[in-house]
Amino acid sequence: MARAMTVTRFAPSPTGRLHVGNIRTALHNWMLAKKRGGRFMLRIDDTDAARSREDYVEAIRSDLSWLGLTPDGEERQSARLDHYERAFEALRDAGRIYAAYETAQELELKRKIALGRGLPPIYDRAALALTEAEHAAKQGEGIVPHWRFKLDHDQPIAWEDGIRGTQKFDPATLSDPVIRRADGSWLYMLPSAVDDIEIGVTDVLRGEDHVSNTAVQIQMFTALGATPPRFAHEALLVGSEGKLSKRLGSLGCDAFRDDGIEPQALVALLARLGTSLSVEPIGDVAALVETFDLATFGRAPARFDAGELARINTALIHELPFAEVAERLPDGMGEEGWLAIRPNLDKLADAADYWSLVTGPVDAPDLSDDDRTYVAEAAQALEWSADPWHTLTGTLKESTGRKGKALFLPLRLALTGRGSGPEMAALLPLIGEGEARARLIAAARA
Ligand code: GLU
Numbered sequence: 001m002a003r004a005m006t007v008t009r010f011a012p013s014p015t016g017r018l019h020v021g022n023i024r025t026a027l028h029n030w031m032l033a034k035k036r037g038g039r040f041m042l043r044i045d046d047t048d049a050a051r052s053r054e055d056y057v058e059a060i061r062s063d064l065s066w067l068g069l070t071p072d073g074e075e076r077q078s079a080r081l082d083h084y085e086r087a088f089e090a091l092r093d094a095g096r097i098y099a100a101y102e103t104a105q106e107l108e109l110k111r112k113i114a115l116g117r118g119l120p121p122i123y124d125r126a127a128l129a130l131t132e133a134e135h136a137a138k139q140g141e142g143i144v145p146h147w148r149f150k151l152d153h154d155q156p157i158a159w160e161d162g163i164r165g166t167q168k169f170d171p172a173t174l175s176d177p178v179i180r181r182a183d184g185s186w187l188y189m190l191p192s193a194v195d196d197i198e199i200g201v202t203d204v205l206r207g208e209d210h211v212s213n214t215a216v217q218i219q220m221f222t223a224l225g226a227t228p229p230r231f232a233h234e235a236l237l238v239g240s241e242g243k244l245s246k247r248l249g250s251l252g253c254d255a256f257r258d259d260g261i262e263p264q265a266l267v268a269l270l271a272r273l274g275t276s277l278s279v280e281p282i283g284d285v286a287a288l289v290e291t292f293d294l295a296t297f298g299r300a301p302a303r304f305d306a307g308e309l310a311r312i313n314t315a316l317i318h319e320l321p322f323a324e325v326a327e328r329l330p331d332g333m334g335e336e337g338w339l340a341i342r343p344n345l346d347k348l349a350d351a352a353d354y355w356s357l358v359t360g361p362v363d364a365p366d367l368s369d370d371d372r373t374y375v376a377e378a379a380q381a382l383e384w385s386a387d388p389w390h391t392l393t394g395t396l397k398e399s400t401g402r403k404g405k406a407l408f409l410p411l412r413l414a415l416t417g418r419g420s421g422p423e424m425a426a427l428l429p430l431i432g433e434g435e436a437r438a439r440l441i442a443a444a445r446a
């Protein structure tokens with residue numbers, strides 16, 4: 001049966017800022033949807049009222065927008081509680097949800113005993129064996145139950161994972177998950193399945209830390225009468241040292257932006273990190289979408305290297321067209337200024353410093369007597385043309401016999417106050433004839 005249009009979702013919990021790992025998941029879901037001409041949804045997983053914060057919700061939206069990953073729609077779990085309630089009732093009526101009363105300490109003790117006996121530390125289903133009278137007695141004592149989803153042990157779990165291949169789980173090796181706390185609040189598992197069904201999610205792409213959740217959720221989909229979506233679980237992101245470092249977990253869009261990283265660079269790197277495709281400074285996101293393919297994703301952890309990101313960033317800045325950056329450039333800096341300065345930039349924020357070489361005032365250079373005479377001669381020889389730098393240096397080469405550094409460096413120092421910087425051939429026309437002559441004269445007198 002042909003499936004409906006692809007719908008993917010990114011489902012962050014607004015209990016903190018997005019970090020590079022979630023950014024990668026968001027990007028891949030966005031790319032998968034774009035590749036198939038489908039929809040990319042943002043789902044705010046805010047069932048944990050105590051830890052969810054509105055400022056994080058806003059930060060998630062603005063981070064996605066900075067990255068260019070605009071969602072085609074947004075849902076919030078806190079606005080859908082009645083849907084979870086309905087699913088809960090249906091599953092309870094069908095005998096797939098049961099009340100349990102163990103405290104955290106009791107569960108921990110059971111876990112330890114199981115481990116001590118060499119058994120897997122899964123829930124022993126003691127609550128399933130309670131009689132009605134025993135339930136009534138618990139509740140009579142004022143013990144409010146929490147709720148577990150009853151896995152069907154006769155229904156083996158299997159799926160064809162888009163990245164990991166065939167996955168199989170014996171449900172008897174899994175704990176019946178707690179889906180609802182005694183206070184009525186929801187844990188992640190059931191609301192996520194309900195939403196994926198009702199929002200029409202066709203493809204769930206997330207980190208491999210969710211593989212065992214998928215096993216449970218597949219039974220939930222079926223119990224709720226739905227066909228499970230396709231699943232793919234990507235290998236986790238690790239730091240260049242090979243571990244999921246603390247730093248990586250706190251590295252978010254603000255930190256990248258402060259470091260002068262362009263969103264395109266982050267997108268180019270994360271799009272292909274951990275895949276068999278080579279990571280390249282590709283600024284055209286459509287080209288990245290074109291080559292996106294789950295079949296290229298590897299099982300080994302993807303290594304995030306800040307140095308690689310910086311190199312991609314620099315390469316992309318050197319290609320950025322003026323129109324894309326115009327509003328972030330210093331006042332008065334036009335396309336020619338951008339093209340002159342762009343090859344020298346590691347980050348866009350440095351444009352202002354280089355632009356000050358054009359607008360001045362420039363520092364008076366410390367020249368030798370010889371060089372002062374030389375730049376005085378240059379002030380005389382300066383002749384304006386379409387390419388005044390080559391005209392000037394050609395004339396001076398002939399008249400003074402200077403060459404190489406002796407020919408160029410005093411002129412650069414006099415004209416910009418610095419020994420290095422953007423190409424003089426590009427800068428000089430921007431400085432302008434009058435100003436250039438004035439700087440040469442000033443340097444000759446200094
Ligand atoms: N809120 C969950 C998380 O951030 C969503 C997981 C999922 O994609 O289903 O881990």
